[in-house]
Amino acid sequence: MEHTLTISVQDYLKHIYELTENGENASTNALAEKLDVKPASVTVMVQKLALSTPALVEYQKHQGVTLTKEGRKAALEVIRHHRLLETWLVRTLGYSWDEVHEDAERLEHVISEDFERRIAAVMGHPVRDPHGEFIPTAELTMPLDDSVPLSALRPNQTAMLQCVRGADAELLRHLESLGLVPGVHLEVLEYSPFDHNLMVKAGSKSAVLGLNVTHKIFVEVL
Amino acid sequence: MEHTLTISVQDYLKHIYELTENGENASTNALAEKLDVKPASVTVMVQKLALSTPALVEYQKHQGVTLTKEGRKAALEVIRHHRLLETWLVRTLGYSWDEVHEDAERLEHVISEDFERRIAAVMGHPVRDPHGEFIPTAELTMPLDDSVPLSALRPNQTAMLQCVRGADAELLRHLESLGLVPGVHLEVLEYSPFDHNLMVKAGSKSAVLGLNVTHKIFVEVL
DNA sequence: AATAATAATTAGTTCGGACTAAATTTACCC
DNA sequence: GGGTAAATTTAGTCCGAACTAATTATTATT
Ligand SMILES: [Mn+2]
Ligand SMILES: [Mn+2]
Ligand SMILES: [Mn+2]
Ligand SMILES: [Mn+2]
Numbered sequence: 001m002e003h004t005l006t007i008s009v010q011d012y013l014k015h016i017y018e019l020t021e022n023g024e025n026a027s028t029n030a031l032a033e034k035l036d037v038k039p040a041s042v043t044v045m046v047q048k049l050a051l052s053t054p055a056l057v058e059y060q061k062h063q064g065v066t067l068t069k070e071g072r073k074a075a076l077e078v079i080r081h082h083r084l085l086e087t088w089l090v091r092t093l094g095y096s097w098d099e100v101h102e103d104a105e106r107l108e109h110v111i112s113e114d115f116e117r118r119i120a121a122v123m124g125h126p127v128r129d130p131h132g133e134f135i136p137t138a139e140l141t142m143p144l145d146d147s148v149p150l151s152a153l154r155p156n157q158t159a160m161l162q163c164v165r166g167a168d169a170e171l172l173r174h175l176e177s178l179g180l181v182p183g184v185h186l187e188v189l190e191y192s193p194f195d196h197n198l199m200v201k202a203g204s205k206s207a208v209l210g211l212n213v214t215h216k217i218f219v220e221v222l
Numbered sequence: 223m224e225h226t227l228t229i230s231v232q233d234y235l236k237h238i239y240e241l242t243e244n245g246e247n248a249s250t251n252a253l254a255e256k257l258d259v260k261p262a263s264v265t266v267m268v269q270k271l272a273l274s275t276p277a278l279v280e281y282q283k284h285q286g287v288t289l290t291k292e293g294r295k296a297a298l299e300v301i302r303h304h305r306l307l308e309t310w311l312v313r314t315l316g317y318s319w320d321e322v323h324e325d326a327e328r329l330e331h332v333i334s335e336d337f338e339r340r341i342a343a344v345m346g347h348p349v350r351d352p353h354g355e356f357i358p359t360a361e362l363t364m365p366l367d368d369s370v371p372l373s374a375l376r377p378n379q380t381a382m383l384q385c386v387r388g389a390d391a392e393l394l395r396h397l398e399s400l401g402l403v404p405g406v407h408l409e410v411l412e413y414s415p416f417d418h419n420l421m422v423k424a425g426s427k428s429a430v431l432g433l434n435v436t437h438k439i440f441v442e443v444l
Numbered sequence: 445a446a447t448a449a450t451a452a453t454t455a456g457t458t459c460g461g462a463c464t465a466a467a468t469t470t471a472c473c474c
Numbered sequence: 475g476g477g478t479a480a481a482t483t484t485a486g487t488c489c490g491a492a493c494t495a496a497t498t499a500t501t502a503t504t
Contacts, residue, residue, distance in 0.1 A: 008461065028482055041462055043483055048460095062469060062482060092314065093340040106332040112325050118315040230491065250452055263492055265453055270490095284452060284499060 007109045010078045011035060012045055013056060016067055017075035025064030073140050080136040081108040081116060083129035088119045090130045097130040097181075098172035131172075132163025132182030132218070148221065150186075151196065151214035158187045159219035161202070167216050179203045180217065229331040232300045233257060234267055235278060238289055239297035247286030295362050302358040303330040303338060305351035310341045312352045319352040319403075320394035353394075354385025354404030354440070370443065372408075373418065373436035380409045381441035383424070389438050401425045402439065 005013070015034040019026035028046070032039040049071070050059035056071035067075060085104040089095040095103075120126075120138065127143070129135055134143045147162040161184045164175060175181065179202040189206060190199035196211040209217075227235070237256040241248035250268070254261040271293070272281035278293035289297060307326040311317040317325075342348075342360065349365070351357055356365045369384040383406045386397060397403065401424040411428060412421035418433040431439075 006460075029480090037461090038463065039482065040464080040484080045461075047483095089337075093337070093344060095340075099336075103334050103337055107329070110328040110332055114321075115311075115315070115325055118317075122315060228490075251450090259491090260493065261452065262454080262494080267491075269453095 005074055008045070009049065009056070010074070010109055012042075012049065013067065013071055013075040014078045014082075016057060016065055017072065017079065020066050025066055027064045031065075076136040076140040076142060078108055080138075080140065081111055083133060083135040084116060084119055084123075084126070085111070086129045086131070087126050087135070088123060091123060097176070098169040100130060101169070128163070128182065130182075131165065131167075132161070133165060134163075145218075146220070147218035149215045150188075150198065150200070150209070150217040150219050151211055153188045153198065153219065153221065155188050155191050158185065158222045160185055160222060161217060161219050163218045165216055165218060171213065171216070175213075175217075178207050179205050185222070186219070227296060230267070231271065231278070232296070232331055234264075234271065235289065235293050235297040236300045236304075238279060238287055239294065239301065242288050247288055249286045253287075298358040298362040298364060300330055302360075302362065303333055305355060305357040306338060306341055306345075306348070307333070308351045308353070309348050309357070310345060313345060319398070320391040322352060323391070350385070350404065352404075353387065353389075354383070355387060367440075368442070369440035371437045372420065372422070372431070372439040372441050373433055375410045375420065375441065375443065377410050377413050380407065380444045382407055382444060383439060383441050385440045387438055387440060393435065393438070397435075397439075400429050401427050407444070408441070 012031070012035065015031060016026045019030055019034065028039050028042045031046075032042045035042065046057060046059050046065050049056040050065070054070045055068050056074060057065040057067055059065045082104050085107050086100040089100045089103060090097060117138075125138075126135060134145060136142050150159070150161075153159060161180060161182055163182055164172065164180075167175065180186070180200070184202045186200050186202040188198055189201055190208075191197070196214070197208050198214050199206060199208045200214075234253070234257065237253055238248045241252055241256065250261050250264045253268075254264045257264065268279060268281050268287050271278040272287070276292045277290050278296060279287040279289055281287045304326050307329050308322040311322045311325060312319060339360075347360075348357060356367060358364050372381070372383075375381060383402060383404055385404055386394065386402075389397065402408070402422075406424045408422050408424040410420055411423055412430075413419070418436070419430050420436050421428060421430045422436075
């Protein structure tokens, strides 16, 4: 274990991880968008990360980046911090799932490994964060995720909601008000083929959700 | 409220506060020492802080610095964070008093006001940190401290230990092993006028302490 | 009061990480 | 296959905050 990576580098790696989860390379523009930084800045940083020893990303001009083994470990470390922190803010300080992100975003870079171990232990080594996302293990491996986006379901299918990914605070509050939280059982009632809206029922409530929403919700089909 | 002081600035202000508690100005060299930075860097930073609007320090060449009202508030905010965090790491995550400093040192700069309120509330608004130091109030005032250094006591005086200030981890562990922790009652048994050693008894244990140690321990005389 | 020692300041560099503006690829379309 | 639009990269600048080396002030000593 070499250098302690800067906060900036940690954030780059984390977002590259997220953008490459689908198997594709992370593009300069997408990365710039996520990091709230100009594309020119991304290019420069990504070149540095590719040239560092050990290299943290694989990069060739105009082709975007992927993480190397080292880069991936570093990313998972940050993501583990982030998700453990979110879990712990919710469980012990009464944050709600729409309030935790910002604080975790800054804390993730400054907690020690000791702190990480302690909160993990105090919480009994949780497997998922408040949004239902897997928390990377202490050994920095990511559990295999076999959930599918809600947008893939059709009427009469039932499923259990596993996680909500990439939703802002407002959407999270809305989903909660509909009972659409991790663990809930839901049923698809209707599908509109033209706009891809789904009518979904959870508990006593039901609502029509657009593709915008249904592709941020991941479920396990029952 | 032009918050968003950099971490560096926050650390400067905190250490200036501590160096000026005795009423004196903080010297360039003393600050450099505390901040683990070269004196030249301190001079430059201190000039910037004096020139900013609002000014955070009062400075004139070769005379050292003091905090302005604004600088003092900012310093107390950081110190409140630090001490609340220490308290909370000890109470909820099982840190011991010699382990908390480093983590609190980094976390103090990144927690939100919301986070601060939450941990304060969860702990019932503690007044002192694990070392017995006063925690600045939410309104950023510092309680009046009427304790005196243990070094000022003489044989047959008894006192209650209030706080240990400026001790490193090793000394803290040593003091704990002697039962010298906040709240304990102690008695001075002997005094050596030449080296200023004190023989001190707390509970069943007693030990001879040098000036080095006795001026880091603050007590209330009974 | 002159000088030596110590403290503090200035000047000039460096480094990380952002930015803008300009140049260059790549992608798409007719 | 040329021509434009979009994506990306390069070049040059800036800012905060540190550093070293050189200079100046303050203080202590004789
Ligand atoms: Mn972050
Ligand atoms: Mn999450
Ligand atoms: Mn600090
Ligand atoms: Mn303390």
